[in-house]
Amino acid sequence: MRAIIIGAGKIGYNIAETLSLEGHDVFIVERDEERKKIVDENLDVQAILGNGADSKLLESIEIEKADLLIAVTENDELNMLSCMLAGQYGVNKTVARVRNPDYDKDNKLATNPALNIDLMINPERVAANEIAKIIAIPEAVDVNYFAKGKIMMLELQIEADNPIVNKILRDIQIMHNDYHFLVAAISRKEEIIIPRGDDMILAGDRIFIIGRTDQMRSIEKGLGFTRKKVNSIMIVGGSRVAFYLAQLLEKKGLEVKIIEKDYKHCRVLATDLDEAIILNGDGSDIDLLQDEGVANADLFITLTEDDKLNVLVALMAKRLNAKKTIAQVRRSDYLPLLEAVGIDVTFSPRLLAAEAVLKFLRSQDFLSISVLEQGSAEVYEILIQERMKRLINKKLRDLKFPRGMLIVAILRDNDVIIPSGEDELLVGDRIIIFTVAELIHRVEHILRLEV
Amino acid sequence: MHIQVVIDKIGVLLGALGMSMALPLVTAWIYQERAAYIFGGLMVLLLIISGLFRTILVTLQNKYTKKVRWKTKDNYIMxxxxxxxAACVGMLPYLLTGTVYNITDAFFESMSGFTTVGVTxxxxxxxxxxxxxxxxxxxHWLGGLATIVVFVMMISSVNKQAVQFFKIKGDSFAREKLPLNVSDGVIALGSLYLLNTVVIILLYKIAGMSWFEAINHGFSAVATGGFSTRTASIGGFESMPVQWxxxxxxxxxxxxYALIFHAWRTKNLSCFWQSLELKVYAAITLLATTLITMHIxxxxxxxxxxAISDAAFQVLSVMTTTGWSAVDYHTWVIPAQLIIILLLFCGGCMGATTSGIKxxxxxxxxxxxxxxxxxVIHPRIVKVLKINRQVVYTDTVHNVMTYFYLYMFVVALGTGVVVAFxxxxxxxxxxxxxxxGGVGPAVCTLTDIQSFAAAPTILKWLYICLMLLGRLEIYMVLVFFKLPLPKKQGKENRIVQREY
Known part of the structure; x- marks a missing residue:
C-alpha cells in the first residue's frame, strides 16, 4: 500500500512509524525543515519538504498511485484541502485532522462529497471520549468494548493488598468458576506477558481481564475490586479536551470543576458549559485545590498545555488524597514511566488520535481494533468467514498460534465463549484476538493466507 | 430632538387616534347617543390636524434637506x-360628553386607559x-398595541449603541425569535395582537356576554387593562362561563407575543416547553391558585x-396586571390576601402587554x-448568567437590578406620599x-367602591405619574427628563430648559 501523510507532527510521525513497520510505502510531506530531518533520521519513510496542498509536489510523489492520504497538520483548512485534492487524483481513502469544533459534528462539511474526507478526526474529542470511558469504570486503567459492547476488556492495577496477589492463574479461574472470564495478558515492568495457567500474579502488575460485559461487575468483585461511582471530578486546565470532557460529563449529571488560569478563557467556558463550576486560578496553587475539595475528588484530571505542570499537579493531587489521577502528557515517551511514579492514568491526545486513525485504516480487515499500553499490544475483533479454511473446524490447540497471540473470546449466536484449547471456530463467529506488538503483522499474515 | 421627527410622529399619532374614534362613533350612532356629534367632530378635527402636520413636515423637509440624525435616546423621549x-387627546371625549367635569379626572381616566392600568x-x-x-x-387596546410596538423597537435596536438602559427588553432570548426588521416585527406581532383580540371577543360572546360587552372586555383583556362596563367588574356577571x-x-x-410568534412561524410548539419564563409563569399561577384555594x-x-374559579381568576388578574375582580378578595382570610399582594410584584411575561416587574x-x-x-462557596468561580441557554450580559443584569431598586423605591416613596395625605x-x-404595576382596580383598597373619584386632586396627579412610570418602565420617563440618574433634582430643570 502506498500512503501519503501530510504533516509530520506527533500524529503523523506515529502513523508513519506504524505503517512503515508494517511494510507499506510511506511518503510524508512536512513544511518544517527540522521536523523533516527528524523523520529522515528516525524512520524508514520518504520525507518531502513542502506544502501538502501543492498539486505539483503531490504529483512528484505520484499521488495517483497512492491508496491513502492522511492529512494531520495543525491547520484544519489545509488538511481539508489536501483531502479534496487527493479526491481529484483518485485516492480512495482519506483522513483529515479537524480540530475546530465548528467544522465537525453538525457541520455539513463532514459529509460533503466534494471534500472527499472519509474520516474526520478531532484528537481532543477522541481524548475526551477515552477519558469518559474510563470514568464510567473508575477502578480500571483502561476499558475496551468488543462485539457491539457484549464483551468487555478491563485493564486493572493489582495492589499489594489484593486477594489474588501471589496466586497462579489456574487457581484463580477455579476459585471463580461461576463466571467466564480470562486473564488475557499481564503488563509487568513495561512488558506484556501472555500468561499460561501456571503464571503467578504479582503486586504492581496490571492485568487485562476479558469477559461478558453484563458479568464484569461480579467478576471484578470476585477478584477483589470494588466499583465506586464517580461523583465529583476536578479538572485543571481549560483546554479543548477539558471542554469536550466537561460537556460529556455534564450530560451524565456529574459534578465537574474546572480550574483555568486565564480569566477570559474562563468566561468562554462558562458561556459554553451549563452546569460545570469554572474557577479562575492557578492549578498548582495548593490552597485553591484544598479549598475546592481536592481530597473529596473522585477523579483529578490535569489537562493543561504544559506536560511538566500536568505531572506535577497530578502528583500533588495524589498526595492531597485525590482518589484517582489522570494526566495529559504530550511527550509519549514518558508515559509508561509516569504511571510507575504514581499517576493512575496518563495519555497523550495525539497518540490516541494516531491510534484512532490506525483503527480506521484497518477497519476493512477487522471489525474493531483496540490499541493497548501505548501500542505494545493490540486486540482485534475478526469475523470468521468461509475463506479462512485453515482456521475453521479445528481445535484451537492445533492452530499453533505463537506465544504472544491468543484468542481470548468468541461470540457465537449472542453467546460469549471464553475458549479453551478444545474449542473450535465456526463460520460466523466473531473472535477476539489479543496480540503483542511484535506479532501484529503475523495476525494479518495468518488471516491473509487463508484467502 | 428634531422638530421634524416630532411633528412627523405626533401627526401620525393624532391621525391614528382620529381614525380609532370611528368605532365609538359607530357605537354612538347605533345606540343613538348625543356623543356621536362629539366623536364625529373630534375625528374630523384630529384628521385635519394630522394633515396639517404632514403639510408642515413636507415644507420643512423641502427647506432643510439635511439628513436627520435620530439618536436612540430620542426614541425614548418620543x-x-x-x-x-395620547392621554391629552384621549381625555377630550370624557370632558366634552360631560362624563367627568374636570381636567384632572378626565386626564386620570385617559392615562389609566392608555397605560392599561384600568383604575377609574x-x-x-x-x-x-x-x-x-x-x-x-x-x-386600553391602543395602549396595549403601543406597548407591543415599543417592545419590537427595543428588541430591534439592541445592536445599536446607547441602549444599555433597555437591554432587558431586547434580551437575547427574545430577540432571535423575531424578524430583525422593525416594521416586519411590528406587523407580525401587531397581527397576533389583533388575532388575539378577535379570538377573545368571540370567546366572551360564546360565554354569554352581549356583543357590546364582549368587545369592551375583549379590548380590555388583550391589553391586560382593567376597565369594565360594570361597576362590579367581571363579578357583576355572576356567571361561571364568563369567569372561565x-x-x-x-x-x-x-x-x-414573541414566543407565540416563534411557535407559529416554526410550526413547532416545543418552544413553549423550552421557555423558562413561560414555565415559571405557569408554575407561579398554579402554585398561587392552589395555595389560595386551600386557604379559602x-x-x-x-x-x-x-373556590378554584375565584382563586384562579384573582391570581391571574393580578399577575397579568389585568386587574378585574370576580369577588372582593378582602373578604378572604389573611394568608390568601397576602399571596395576592405578593403577586402585585410579579407581572406577566416580557413581550406581552403586561406591566410590572415581569x-x-x-x-x-x-x-x-x-x-x-x-x-461565597467558591470565591474564584467564573460564571455566566444564562436563561434558556442564552447568555444574559452583565450590563443587562445591572440594568435589571437597578430597575428593581428604582421600582421598589418608587413604591416606597409613593406610599409615603399617600400616607402623608x-x-x-x-x-x-x-x-x-x-x-x-399596572394592575389597577382589583387590589386598590383606597376606597370601598372601585373608583378614585373621591381621591384628592394632588394624589390623582401622583397616580397619573405612577401610571406613566410603570408603563414606560421608569427609565424611559427618566430619559424624557434627561435626568442623569445620579444628579440632583435642581439641575434637571435647567437642562430641560436649555434643550427646548
Missing part, C-alpha cells in the same frame, strides 16, 4: 411624548354613555369548584442571587403598588 399626547374615576359605569365606555376600552372565559383570555394575554375553601363551604426580570434576579451564593398604610401601599 415614546414618552406619545403616551402623554367613574362612580357608576352602567349609566355612562356606551360610546364613551367603548372609547375607554379603546384607549376571562381566565383563559388572561392566561393567553400574559404570554409573550372553608369560606366557600367546601365548594371546591367555586417574570423575566425576576428570573434574572434569582439567578444572579444564586450565583452570588455560589461565589391621610391614607392608611395598608391601603396606600397596595394602591401605589397596583397602580405602578
Amino acid at each position: 415614546i414618552t411624548l406619545v403616551w402623554i399626547v 374615576v367613574l362612580d357608576n359605569v352602567e349609566e355612562t354613555a356606551k360610546s364613551v365606555l367603548l372609547w375607554r376600552s379603546m384607549t 372565559a376571562v381566565i383563559i383570555s388572561m392566561v393567553i394575554s400574559g404570554m409573550s 375553601l372553608p369560606q366557600y363551604d367546601g365548594q371546591l369548584f367555586y 417574570i423575566d426580570r425576576h428570573l434574572i434576579l434569582w439567578k444572579q442571587a444564586a450565583l452570588e451564593l455560589q461565589r 391621610g391614607g392608611g398604610f395598608y391601603d396606600a401601599f397596595t394602591t401605589v403598588a397596583s397602580i405602578l
